[in-house]
Amino acid sequence: MSVETLRRPGLPGADPDLRMGLELLATQRRAQLIQTAKIGVVWGALVAFLTTVLLQLRIEPSYIGEHYGFVLEGVLTTIGVSLVSIMFATLLALFGALGRLSRNSMAQGISGFYVSIIRGTPLLIQIYIIYLGLPQIGQQVRALGFPELGRWLTLDALQSGILALSLNYGAYMTEIFRAGIQSISHGQRESAEALGMSRWQMMRRIILPQAIRVIIPDIGNQFIAMQKDSALVSVMGIWEITYRANRFARKDSKFMEMFLLAAGLYWILTIVSSWIQSRLERRMAQAYER
Amino acid sequence: MNPRKWSLTSLAAVMGGALVLAACAPAAPPAPTGLLADILARGTLVVSTDPAYPPQSELVEGPTRAANTQCASDQHTATEFTGFDIDVAVEIAKRLGVEACFVTPDWTLIIGGSWADRWDISVGSMTITPERMEVLYFTQPYYTTPAAFFVHQDNTTFSQPSDLSGKKVGVCAGCTYEYFLDKTLSIPGETINFIVEDASINGYDTDTSALQDLALGDGVRLDAVLTALPTGQGVIADGLPLKQLGDPVFFEYLAAAVDKSHSKDATSFVRRVTEIMQQMHADGTLLRLSQQYYGEDLTSAAAQFDVGALGQLS
Amino acid sequence: MSGEPIIQVESLHKWFGLLHVLRGISLTVEPQEVVVIIGPSGSGKSTLLRCLNFLEEPSAGTITLDEITVSAGPRTHTDRQQIMALRLRTGMVFQEFNLFPHMTALENVIEGLVTVKKMPQEQAIPMGEKFLDKVGLLDKRDVHPIRLSGGQKQRVAIARALAMEPKIMLFDEPTSALDPELIGEVLAVMKQLALEGMTMLIVTHEMGFAKEVADRIIFIDQGQIVEQSPPEELLANPKEERTQRFLSQVLH
Numbered sequence A: 001m002s003v004e005t006l007r008r009p010g011l012p013g014a015d016p017d018l019r020m021g022l023e024l025l026a027t028q029r030r031a032q033l034i035q036t037a038k039i040g041v042v043w044g045a046l047v048a049f050l051t052t053v054l055l056q057l058r059i060e061p062s063y064i065g066e067h068y069g070f071v072l073e074g075v076l077t078t079i080g081v082s083l084v085s086i087m088f089a090t091l092l093a094l095f096g097a098l099g100r101l102s103r104n105s106m107a108q109g110i111s112g113f114y115v116s117i118i119r120g121t122p123l124l125i126q127i128y129i130i131y132l133g134l135p136q137i138g139q140q141v142r143a144l145g146f147p148e149l150g151r152w153l154t155l156d157a158l159q160s161g162i163l164a165l166s167l168n169y170g171a172y173m174t175e176i177f178r179a180g181i182q183s184i185s186h187g188q189r190e191s192a193e194a195l196g197m198s199r200w201q202m203m204r205r206i207i208l209p210q211a212i213r214v215i216i217p218d219i220g221n222q223f224i225a226m227q228k229d230s231a232l233v234s235v236m237g238i239w240e241i242t243y244r245a246n247r248f249a250r251k252d253s254k255f256m257e258m259f260l261l262a263a264g265l266y267w268i269l270t271i272v273s274s275w276i277q278s279r280l281e282r283r284m285a286q287a288y289e290r
Numbered sequence B: 001m002n003p004r005k006w007s008l009t010s011l012a013a014v015m016g017g018a019l020v021l022a023a024c025a026p027a028a029p030p031a032p033t034g035l036l037a038d039i040l041a042r043g044t045l046v047v048s049t050d051p052a053y054p055p056q057s058e059l060v061e062g063p064t065r066a067a068n069t070q071c072a073s074d075q076h077t078a079t080e081f082t083g084f085d086i087d088v089a090v091e092i093a094k095r096l097g098v099e100a101c102f103v104t105p106d107w108t109l110i111i112g113g114s115w116a117d118r119w120d121i122s123v124g125s126m127t128i129t130p131e132r133m134e135v136l137y138f139t140q141p142y143y144t145t146p147a148a149f150f151v152h153q154d155n156t157t158f159s160q161p162s163d164l165s166g167k168k169v170g171v172c173a174g175c176t177y178e179y180f181l182d183k184t185l186s187i188p189g190e191t192i193n194f195i196v197e198d199a200s201i202n203g204y205d206t207d208t209s210a211l212q213d214l215a216l217g218d219g220v221r222l223d224a225v226l227t228a229l230p231t232g233q234g235v236i237a238d239g240l241p242l243k244q245l246g247d248p249v250f251f252e253y254l255a256a257a258v259d260k261s262h263s264k265d266a267t268s269f270v271r272r273v274t275e276i277m278q279q280m281h282a283d284g285t286l287l288r289l290s291q292q293y294y295g296e297d298l299t300s301a302a303a304q305f306d307v308g309a310l311g312q313l314s
Numbered sequence C: 001m002s003g004e005p006i007i008q009v010e011s012l013h014k015w016f017g018l019l020h021v022l023r024g025i026s027l028t029v030e031p032q033e034v035v036v037i038i039g040p041s042g043s044g045k046s047t048l049l050r051c052l053n054f055l056e057e058p059s060a061g062t063i064t065l066d067e068i069t070v071s072a073g074p075r076t077h078t079d080r081q082q083i084m085a086l087r088l089r090t091g092m093v094f095q096e097f098n099l100f101p102h103m104t105a106l107e108n109v110i111e112g113l114v115t116v117k118k119m120p121q122e123q124a125i126p127m128g129e130k131f132l133d134k135v136g137l138l139d140k141r142d143v144h145p146i147r148l149s150g151g152q153k154q155r156v157a158i159a160r161a162l163a164m165e166p167k168i169m170l171f172d173e174p175t176s177a178l179d180p181e182l183i184g185e186v187l188a189v190m191k192q193l194a195l196e197g198m199t200m201l202i203v204t205h206e207m208g209f210a211k212e213v214a215d216r217i218i219f220i221d222q223g224q225i226v227e228q229s230p231p232e233e234l235l236a237n238p239k240e241e242r243t244q245r246f247l248s249q250v251l252h
């Protein structure tokens, strides 16, 4: 809040009671600062406690210090896979939600089936099926005389991983998008319809631009979760954080050391992402002000 | 890469090779076809390895990708790994006249076959088993895992494995060692002599727990353990009071494998790798590598193995 | 007033589940006529208005609006096109304003022109400004609804509807959500519209306004038209007992 907001617009000169307002503001700020400091102390204590507990493990902390570089290189892969996947997932979720809310039985059927089957099965098994199973279908398709399509179905490890993560998160996010769209008041639809808009025009121009402000913080949450789930693509030999930590650990049987390192890196990623998310959320909250 | 261009290039390479061969060597072998031709035209051999198993395959620290490599961006170069399997793979590629490139899928994704042409060969110390032979071709094995009995150091009553008939023997449950004791073990290309009768089988989740129980004392919980020779020797080196009893009772043969469902004909490639493997046995390359990584000769039995008896290329 | 009626409703029924909200309403409105609809809460006034532009699907009956006729029943593609055409001939103003919060006042007003009528921006903007000016809010053109008072919001909403150049305006309690001191500015705009000859259907509790502006007042109760006549007649000596009871309540 800035001092300007205390002045009453349109009134000439300063508010005679401005001092009172300034003092109130200062008190509020001081209380806020003390609160933040207290929370910081609690965090500090918890970190100290956790460190003490972890030092009781049979680990060699210096090993982490000497070998973190190899695992650190996986951070970019983890971020890259998650970013690309969350973008595709967002698109899928948008279409999924539109399908679920559509009056078209085909669209409703397809999106309902998609959400049901994907949410009903574990991500790891989806990864296996896409990586191992899809190429076999591709072979059949090729045999039927569609060589291009068949080739398309044989994805490499990275593509398979991104497809699996996108499909999986797309299904969960379909529900988020649906709720976001439904949260827009009925009156908005009615006034769009009264203007003669088609359903699609109404979605594109009126509903989605408003819904997206509700949805974006949730996409942030999903992105944070996905960073951790992306560890599963390591089974296909993608060298992200978990793969590197796990395989490196095997060299010298330093599992706990490498796992703690990986956990730490994920945590830092989460903290950074949460910070970005909270900034986005703040921007969304000051919506429509001009 | 554009697939049509790709096959044109490979076609050109094959035809070019054939022309050269026809011109200089009238008695040269026929031009390679199928998967082998692809590999030669591409100039890279794509090998799967799971760097989770030292000393066969493990990671090397640091940014070590080879500078002037032909490997694709999602493949890794030999310099990023070290281990017995890696050296063998690099040697095979060298003798084919191509560069070895590596992909690193989970071991479980390798042994099931159906690789969808993603990689050409597994050089991963894979045991030849009848189940795997249904989906994979095996080359001449490059080494073996001998299975041997271990008893407590204090024991004086047993002098050879057949003395263990009717005794308490520990094994990892569901492993080849258990099947040896209950006489259901079948290893392709090998006739097994079940010399231990009616052992009382004690199953463990891992070999190591069995060996630790044996170390509690002679006959306290177990009279003997049947396990891989390197495993037993490893725990003895770590100080467990055990000793090996007699010679190995059977061998597991570890070979390179190729996907049977590859879209190109893989048989000439498998034959070629088998030839190379036999050369590497004959000229002592494999023996040297075995000495380097295991400190002993694990290759002789593999050199004797008759891969033709598997009947997989008929 | 005479000539072809611009609105013709024939035995309109509306069911919400087993609730029979409109029970056979028949109604004609002449061009340029101002009709005020009154009636107790829950009598079906809003529902009637919303059936006219098919925000609500009628359960039975036929609606003819400026020579476009649509009947209740299963919809074909042609029906849907007819409904779209019919909506272009009507403008609607809601009790809750329903402005688009993510758009400025001007963007709200030209949204229908640009998106529905596909009018180019440079043509739509002067038109939008013209209608904002008409409701006296040209100075608020770049302001988002959150910064407008209730009365200003409702005037923008009226400008938004007018920009589409409808032949009929439907008002559903346009002043009910407003603080008393803001009601006047909205009614003034509506009065001006009436003077210009716009055909209007207005649901309202503002009896003074009805008396002054309406050509006819319709009293609805329990989904039926109980009585309709010019304001001086209906307000001064209502024939039906139900009308009398209702009026005695609203006129204190």
Ligand SMILES: Nc1ncnc2c1ncn2[C@@H]1O[C@H](COP(=O)(O)OP(=O)(O)OP(=O)(O)O)[C@@H](O)[C@H]1O
Binding pocket: C016, C019, C021, C039, C040, C041, C042, C043, C044, C045, C046, C047, C048
């Ligand atoms: N979508 C709906 N679903 C179910 N019932 C509804 C729906 N809309 C309206 N109703 C019911 O229909 C009846 C008539 O409603 P309507 O809104 O038309 O009344 P109204 O005359 O406009 O009343 P008010 O003066 O309170 O606005 C009410 O009983 C209401 O509860």
Ligand SMILES: [Mg+2]
Binding pocket: C045, C046, C047, C172, C173
């Ligand atoms: Mg109403």
